[in-house]
Amino acid sequence: xxxxxxxxxxxxYRNGExxxxxxxxxxxxxxxxxxxxCPRYERRMADVNWSHGTLVTPRTxxxxxxxxxxxxxxxxxxxxxxxxxxxxxxxxxxxxGRPEPLCAVYRQSARQALETRFHSGTRxxxxxxxxLDVCHLEVSEVLQFQNVNTPQDWxxxxxx
Numbered sequence: 001x002x003x004x005x006x007x008x009x010x011x012x013y014r015n016g017e018x019x020x021x022x023x024x025x026x027x028x029x030x031x032x033x034x035x036x037x038c039p040r041y042e043r044r045m046a047d048v049n050w051s052h053g054t055l056v057t058p059r060t061x062x063x064x065x066x067x068x069x070x071x072x073x074x075x076x077x078x079x080x081x082x083x084x085x086x087x088x089x090x091x092x093x094x095x096x097g098r099p100e101p102l103c104a105v106y107r108q109s110a111r112q113a114l115e116t117r118f119h120s121g122t123r124x125x126x127x128x129x130x131x132l133d134v135c136h137l138e139v140s141e142v143l144q145f146q147n148v149n150t151p152q153d154w155x156x157x158x159x160x
Contacts, residue, residue: 001027002034006044028076035076079105087135088113095138101125 001008001020012018020031027034034041082090082105090105102125106114110132117128148154 001031004044006042007040028079085135088132089129089134090137091134092137092139099126
């Protein structure tokens with residue numbers, strides 16, 4: 001990402017995790033890259049009234065070799081679809097109707113309702129979605145939704 005853009009933000013947490021993002025939400029492939037022709041890029045001139053723990057942002061992790069968007073614009077198209085539909089969540093599901101809520105696109109406006117449900121004890125994401133305006137998107141390629149929790153799961157996924 002363009003760390004010299006005034007809309008770039010990074011934050012490092014106590015556990016070492018670092019979040020890198022565009023404050024305008026214009027980088028669908030964050031934290032690895034901004035759009036090459038971003039119309040809102042503005043070179044950062046100075047930071048005012050910020051506390052910096054360090055002047056160096058930690059190194060961005062390597063992009064996964066199997067990233068969903070292989071320069072074909074599919075991530076941007078998914079985000080555009082979510083924006084166009086205007087619902088709280090764009091929920092992909094298989095042709096058999098199985099929802100994939102961990103791969104959904106959520107609006108910021110849904111955050112409070114979801115947090116409230118999770119804090120009240122709801123553990124199933126699909127139950128937390130009740131009451132929200134959810135749009136469904138049937139996907140034909142489901143390999144990217146395979147559950148990977150163990151090294152063996154990863155080996156099975158990598159093998160196809």
